[in-house]
Amino acid sequence: MSTDAFTVLAEPTRRRILDALRAADRSVNELVDGLGVSQPAVSKHLRVLREAGFVSCRVAARQRIYRLDPGPLRAVDCWLDPYRELWSQHLDALEQHLDSQEQ
Known part of the structure; x- marks a missing residue:
């Protein structure tokens, strides 16, 4: 490419x-x-x-x-994968924080 x-x-x-x-x-x-x-x-x-x-x-x-x-899109998807994991971790932490605020 x-x-x-x-x-x-x-x-x-x-x-x-x-x-x-x-x-x-x-x-x-x-x-x-x-x-x-x-x-x-x-x-x-x-x-x-x-x-x-x-x-x-x-x-x-x-x-x-x-x-x-879809080949080149798979490559973009693979590149984005670690960032998705990062966001997932941050969203999980936010969810835990919000849950603790409700109590």
Whole structure:
């Protein structure tokens, strides 16, 4: 992957594209219609997502159909895991504190 996953995900339109592809594979035109973004902009973002491994595409007749590839998202999820554990510990401590205040 040539681009850092967090750099790719920092762009709101790219996140919206990933959200749309989470529901179903889509053509560029379906993404344009659903997102209300110009075709050149969607194509530019899809290229970045494809180069970073977040999406793949296949040709069907005269259309390119894009599909979400969860691999890079798994890497982000793994990176976030220790932070989830940290938050869980803090939330458990907060819960204990609040429970002690009720008594």
